[in-house]
Amino acid sequence: MEVDEKLPQGEKEYLLHLFISGATPNSTKAVRNIKEICELYLKDRHELLIIDIYQQPELAQGEQLIGIPTLIKKRPGLIRRLVGDLSDRPRVLAALGLADSPPH
Amino acid sequence: MHDNLRAAPRLATLPKAPSGIEGLDEITEGGLPLGRPTLICGSAGCGKTLMGVEFLVRGALEYNEPGVLMAFEETSEELAANVASLGFDLPALQAQKLLRVDHVHVDRSEIEETGEYDLEGLFIRLGYAIDSINAKRVVLDTIESLFSGFSNQAVLRSEIRRLFRWLKDKGVTTIITAERGDGSLTRQGLEEYVSDCVILLDNRVIDQITTRRLRIVKYRGSTHGTNEYPYLISEEGISVLPVTSLRLEHRVSDHIVSTGIPALDEMFGRRGFYQGSSILLTGTAGTAKTTLAAAFAQEVCRHGGRCLYFAFEESPHQLIRNMLSVSIDLEPHVQDGRLIIEASRPTLNGLERHLVTIHKLVHDFKPTAVVIDPISNLISVGNVNEVRSMLTRLIDFLKVNNITALFTSLISGSLQMDTTEEGVSSLVDTWISVRDLEGVGERNRGLSILKSRGMAHSNQVREFVITDKGVELLDVVVGPTGIITGASRLVRQLQEQEQELAARQELARKDRELARRRRVLEATIANLRTEFESVEEEFRQLNTEEHDRKTGQVKNHRKATRSSSPSDAAGPADQQPNS
Numbered sequence: 001m002e003v004d005e006k007l008p009q010g011e012k013e014y015l016l017h018l019f020i021s022g023a024t025p026n027s028t029k030a031v032r033n034i035k036e037i038c039e040l041y042l043k044d045r046h047e048l049l050i051i052d053i054y055q056q057p058e059l060a061q062g063e064q065l066i067g068i069p070t071l072i073k074k075r076p077g078l079i080r081r082l083v084g085d086l087s088d089r090p091r092v093l094a095a096l097g098l099a100d101s102p103p104h
Numbered sequence: 105m106h107d108n109l110r111a112a113p114r115l116a117t118l119p120k121a122p123s124g125i126e127g128l129d130e131i132t133e134g135g136l137p138l139g140r141p142t143l144i145c146g147s148a149g150c151g152k153t154l155m156g157v158e159f160l161v162r163g164a165l166e167y168n169e170p171g172v173l174m175a176f177e178e179t180s181e182e183l184a185a186n187v188a189s190l191g192f193d194l195p196a197l198q199a200q201k202l203l204r205v206d207h208v209h210v211d212r213s214e215i216e217e218t219g220e221y222d223l224e225g226l227f228i229r230l231g232y233a234i235d236s237i238n239a240k241r242v243v244l245d246t247i248e249s250l251f252s253g254f255s256n257q258a259v260l261r262s263e264i265r266r267l268f269r270w271l272k273d274k275g276v277t278t279i280i281t282a283e284r285g286d287g288s289l290t291r292q293g294l295e296e297y298v299s300d301c302v303i304l305l306d307n308r309v310i311d312q313i314t315t316r317r318l319r320i321v322k323y324r325g326s327t328h329g330t331n332e333y334p335y336l337i338s339e340e341g342i343s344v345l346p347v348t349s350l351r352l353e354h355r356v357s358d359h360i361v362s363t364g365i366p367a368l369d370e371m372f373g374r375r376g377f378y379q380g381s382s383i384l385l386t387g388t389a390g391t392a393k394t395t396l397a398a399a400f401a402q403e404v405c406r407h408g409g410r411c412l413y414f415a416f417e418e419s420p421h422q423l424i425r426n427m428l429s430v431s432i433d434l435e436p437h438v439q440d441g442r443l444i445i446e447a448s449r450p451t452l453n454g455l456e457r458h459l460v461t462i463h464k465l466v467h468d469f470k471p472t473a474v475v476i477d478p479i480s481n482l483i484s485v486g487n488v489n490e491v492r493s494m495l496t497r498l499i500d501f502l503k504v505n506n507i508t509a510l511f512t513s514l515i516s517g518s519l520q521m522d523t524t525e526e527g528v529s530s531l532v533d534t535w536i537s538v539r540d541l542e543g544v545g546e547r548n549r550g551l552s553i554l555k556s557r558g559m560a561h562s563n564q565v566r567e568f569v570i571t572d573k574g575v576e577l578l579d580v581v582v583g584p585t586g587i588i589t590g591a592s593r594l595v596r597q598l599q600e601q602e603q604e605l606a607a608r609q610e611l612a613r614k615d616r617e618l619a620r621r622r623r624v625l626e627a628t629i630a631n632l633r634t635e636f637e638s639v640e641e642e643f644r645q646l647n648t649e650e651h652d653r654k655t656g657q658v659k660n661h662r663k664a665t666r667s668s669s670p671s672d673a674a675g676p677a678d679q680q681p682n683s
Contacts, residue, residue, distance in 0.1 A: 019225070021224040021225075024222075026220050026222060029220070030219075053224070053228045057231065057232035058232060060225055060229040061232070061233070064208070065229065066208060066210065066223055066225045066250070066253070066254075067215075067221040067254065068221060068224035079214075080216060081214050081215050081216065082218045083216065083218065083254075084219035084221040085221065086219055087218065087220070088218045088219050091216060091217075091218050092218050095218070
């Protein structure tokens with residue numbers, strides 16, 4: 001996926017929101033996995049926000065959350081929702097549009 | 105219902121949350137299990153969502169219990185639009201914080217599964233919605249949509265199980281709706297086991313007419329009605345009709361209402377029907393059932409009552425015109441609002457719909473009498489059992505409200521007199537039968553009372569005629585071959601008149617004969633008297649002569665004693681008394 005749109009200053013190419021529920025095994029795994037992916041594939045190109053819905057339950061309805069953990073890719077391109085602990089890396093990369101880019 | 109529950113002894117049953125849905129609380133004996141999940145399942149078009157929404161709306165408005173609606177299939181706007189026709193104003197309730205609608209959007213194409221997950225998001229959303237308005241009621245419609253969005257069945261099943269547990273712990277009364285599956289109550293075969301109460305909705309089409317039915321499949325910790333109960337989606341929401349709510353303990357009236365025909369009143373021991381009783385009027389075609397019913401309706405209105413007339417065969421105008429021809433004028437009563445004629449084809453609605461229409465009209469109009477003309481037409485809408493159960497409920501309902509009910513029923517000539525097609529004859533208090541009495545080349549109408557609970561009644565079959573002055577009952581004429589009607593009656597009457605005339609003439613002739621004889625005798629008596637008078641006169645004459653003669657002799661004797669012998673005078677003097 002090419003980045004041909006001009007981003008406003010200070011904003012990164014990728015905007016990712018990860019919704020977790022406290023320190024459950026799935027949530028901690030998801031945090032670990034996404035951090036690893038970002039480190040390998042999106043170094044300095046991303047902005048990752050980790051939100052604990054126990055702390056902000058009002059967000060759950062607005063973001064249409066059902067399964068937890070959920071990673072929402074807000075940018076670039078279409079919004080994608082990734083449900084699960086992100087351990088299936090090929091699928092995660094495909095969904096994020098990073099499948100063919102090599103790890104740094 | 106709710107009050108009963110509170111007043112019940114301590115050992116009492118499971119606490120219940122009244123649904124507020126008409127009739128449902130009666131069947132469930134108080135409502136849905138309080139603080140527990142209830143499953144409503146059924147196929148498409150049963151009104152599952154509607155029942156859920158009504159549960160929330162009634163709860164919010166009538167029991168002050170705020171509710172959360174979690175909709176998986178429709179958005180908040182769609183739902184609001186769908187139920188607006190029933191008078192449910194969801195946006196207003198949402199503004200008053202009595203309702204919260206959360207549309208859960210599940211779309212498989214948008215969801216990428218990348219590993220282990222749970223449905224904690226749903227729990228958080230629901231929990232947040234419940235806490236934000238302090239909800240007591242929750243509706244999840246339809247939870248199985250989750251199965252189309254997520255592929256991990258094992259997770260879903262265990263999560264749904266957890267959801268039910270969690271809802272119980274929260275203490276909210278929950279309704280979960282589910283599509284009916286093949287051979288099981290729900291598609292996933294899961295919800296029915298984790299719910300405390302399962303209500304099955306069914307929508308079946310019999311003879312092109314839809315009937316909706318509701319059945320409580322299970323209810324943990326409580327007794328409940330086990331039958332299938334018809335229910336309706338009417339303009340005011342769902343209404344469930346318990347088939348047999350009556351325990352035959354209604355109070356009865358001692359008041360009598362006239363039949364509208366004086367001679368018919370005379371046939372009843374107390375000159376009419378009891379107020380609040382039910383009357384069945386059966387007859388073959390053209391036996392003036394409608395006329396008798398209209399006469400009754402008119403009489404009710406004339407005495408200050410209110411009458412509701414259901415005409416399944418004629419339009420109100422036609423009925424009024426036809427009845428005017430027999431001097432039954434219904435128009436003024438319609439004008440002053442004492443009489444409502446509700447005309448519709450029976451096939452317009454299903455039976456239950458008719459029943460609800462009747463219930464609603466009775467509720468609004470508060471009549472003292474209801475006429476249904478005829479109930480036999482309802483058979484075209486349902487089968488005999490259904491009609492019977494509907495009529496049972498109707499009769500019960502009217503009795504409880506002390507409303508006199510008159511039903512007409514068409515019976516075919518071949519049927520036995522002691523049964524009616526609908527089998528309602530045992531339910532009614534009074535049964536009047538009108539029938540054709542077919543005789544020498546003509547048909548005449550005969551009326552008899554087959555039964556009349558609680559009063560003596562005439563056992564006669566009375567002929568009745570409909571003239572332009574109204575209905576008249578004729579006196580019974582019994583001939584050598586039974587009851588005589590119509591032309592035979594006229595012949596009979598002529599014969600009787602002739603006989604009477606002859607008898608009168610004979611009597612007059614005898615009177616004249618007697619007078620004649622009297623005159624003859626009197627003449628004879630006068631004759632004899634005259635004769636006697638002549639005889640008497642003759643004797644008197646002789647006496648006088650004798651006397652004269654004696655006084656002459658004495659004078660002569662005195663002359664003789666002075667001149668001749670006294671012995672001559674003694675002889676004739678001794679003989680005189682003998683002559």
